[in-house]
Amino acid sequence: GQNIDQPTEMTATEGAIVQINCTYQTSGFNGLFWYQQHAGEAPTFLSYNVLDGLEEKGRFSSFLSRSKGYSYLLLKELQMKDSASYLCAVVDSNYQLIWGAGTKLIIKP
Amino acid sequence: DGGITQSPKYLFRKEGQNVTLSCEQNLNHDAMYWYRQDPGQGLRLIYYSQIVNDFQKGDIAEGYSVSREKKESFPLTVTSAQKNPTAFYLCASSIVGTSGGVINEQFFGPGTRLTVL
Numbered sequence: 001g002q003n004i005d006q007p008t009e010m011t012a013t014e015g016a017i018v019q020i021n022c023t024y025q026t027s028g029f030n031g032l033f034w035y036q037q038h039a040g041e042a043p044t045f046l047s048y049n050v051l052d053g054l055e056e057k058g059r060f061s062s063f064l065s066r067s068k069g070y071s072y073l074l075l076k077e078l079q080m081k082d083s084a085s086y087l088c089a090v091v092d093s094n095y096q097l098i099w100g101a102g103t104k105l106i107i108k109p
Numbered sequence: 110d111g112g113i114t115q116s117p118k119y120l121f122r123k124e125g126q127n128v129t130l131s132c133e134q135n136l137n138h139d140a141m142y143w144y145r146q147d148p149g150q151g152l153r154l155i156y157y158s159q160i161v162n163d164f165q166k167g168d169i170a171e172g173y174s175v176s177r178e179k180k181e182s183f184p185l186t187v188t189s190a191q192k193n194p195t196a197f198y199l200c201a202s203s204i205v206g207t208s209g210g211v212i213n214e215q216f217f218g219p220g221t222r223l224t225v226l
């Protein structure tokens with residue numbers, strides 16, 4: 001079966017750095033998305049990785065290792081507004097999106 | 110402003126009633142999707158459409174129906190056959206990639222929270 005694993009919940013301090021991991025076992029791989037979702041709202045796109053390595057975009061970076069079936073989202077200089085759920089989704093060999101359950105990130109002052 | 114709208118934001122229905130959730134986009138996207146989100150679970154695909162007058166079942170299509178008569182609109186009907194319809198429903202759209210499948214960023218509407226009483 002296809003599976004995406006993320007930690008259910010993480011806590012971090014304002015101003016700090018946090019890394020949210022995502023491991024996947026899917027039938028094929030055609031890219032990995034990270035989305036941010038505030039409670040009760042729509043997910044919004046953060047990043048897309050299809051090649052190995054680190055993609056940096058401001059305070060957010062996303063890393064991919066296809067051989068390890070692993071990605072992480074790195075958030076720097078955390079702000080209170082970063083409190084949200086972070087969703088990992090993989091595009092499989094049929095070009096279907098497989099979604100993880102999301103990681104709820106709690107930021108404390 | 111381009112975007113996706115869903116209405117209503119909150120919806121209550123009695124058991125045994127059908128209800129239709131609206132989704133409209135003005136992004137000129139060919140592909141549209143309906144997802145269901147339950148606490149502690151990932152988004153699950155109900156139906157998707159890549160072109161007008163055509164749509165495919167997703168992983169959990171039973172008890173749901175859709176239509177795609179216009180490019181801009183993709184309404185979802187939750188029928189009385191859906192055994193556990195209380196959930197948060199999200200509509201999304203994207204351009205269709207050259208591969209013909211999902212390879213492009215999906216844009217989401219604000220969602221409709223359906224509660225069955």
